[in-house]
Amino acid sequence: MASQDKLLFTPGPLTTSDTVKAALVRDLGSRDTGFIQIVREIRQMLLDLGGLQGNEDYTAILMQGSGTFGVEAVISSVIPQENGKLLVIINGAYGRRIAAMAKTLHIPTMELSYPENSVPDLTEIEETLRLNEAITHVAAIHCETTTGLLNPIEDIGKIVAKYNRVYFVDAMSSFGAVPINIVDSQIYFLVSSANKCIEGLPGFSFAIAHKETLLQTKGYARSMSLDLLAQWQGLEKNGQFRFTPPVQTLLAFHQALVEIQEEGSVEGRGKRYAENNKIIIEGMKKLGLEPYLDIDTQSYIITTFPYPEHPNFNFETFYNSLSDKGFVIYPGKLTQADCFRIGNIGRMNASHMHGLLDAVAATFDEMEIELVKN
Secondary structure, eight states, X not given: OOTTOOEEOSSXXXXXXXXXXXXXXXXXXXXXXXXXXXXXXXXHHHHHXXXXXXXXXXXXXXXXXXXXXXXXXXXXXXXXXXXXXXXXXXXXXXXXXXXXXXXXXTOOEEEEEOOTTSOOOHHHHHHHHHHOTTOOEEEEEXXXXXXXXXXXXXXXXXXXXXXXXXXXXXXXXXXXXSOOOTTTTTOSEEEEETTSTTOOOSSEEEEEEEHHHHHTTTTOXXXXXXXXXXXXXXXXXXXXXXXXXXXXXXXXXXXXXXXXXXXXXXHHHHHHHHHHHHHHHHHHHHTXXXXXXXXXXBXXXXXXXEOOXXXXXXXXXHHHHHHHTTEEOEEOOOSSSOEEXXXXXXXXXXXXXXXXXXXXXXXXXXXXXXXXXX
């Protein structure tokens, strides 16, 4: 990491390696055979990362735009316009975003909503599907970045499969670091983006799709540029994007995929993130701050902390002081509580976690905040 860069304790964009950033410094035409080969390799490497080596039933589709664009590409492209109906399982801001997206697209939508610190009720999900035959698709978030909560997507997938519905998972903040068995979970569409656990740079998202199900979506798309089937057909035909791709970001992502393989794939990356997360939680407890979530629902991607109950605490002052020290954290997104979030993904290790904890302690001293320490 360049010395002038601040450490990003966020859920993305992230602190990235020097070698990933260096891969950007190259001009390459989007129709060049070398670039087309890199795109081909990226698509295969994503399938490998998803545990789909040799599985001809799935494909990887790259889509220009942020992760939200990728989610909307799926939502707008795979649900029938005449008789489609979406069930969205919600326990945070990103589930709510999918529901809002579907409604904007005039897709009939049902919602099952739960508190932001609790997992969905599997019994209620099953009963909803049993009683509502009109539901054709079900959407769930894997790691709900609002809090860092990890949802039981495999258990949900088994229920969705039992009732023969199409299952979509937003794995934005988990893919690449949290194991996901796409086949056993019976996930038909999964979306993530370049600038999360794979430690690439912003600029595109990707979907892993069940090919047979994807092929059945012809004529469903509600958008030309976000047409998932058309995007796949273009990539399959000649390896090219239909519209101008983020060439340099893709070059950096290819390097990031090489580096996650070198680290030990999902297991190796997840091990480092879990160690980072443990240091943060234990260290913040020693400073008097408890995580918002119970340990059994807490992922090792990002952790939410309620504001300390002290009259001197002001988040803007706290945030700016940490930023001045070279550490960037994330504001909270809860609807029921004031909080902030600390991500521990990206090209960071234990020494960076301890550095942040030292900066938090120093900032509390500056703000004359002393908490009961655990």
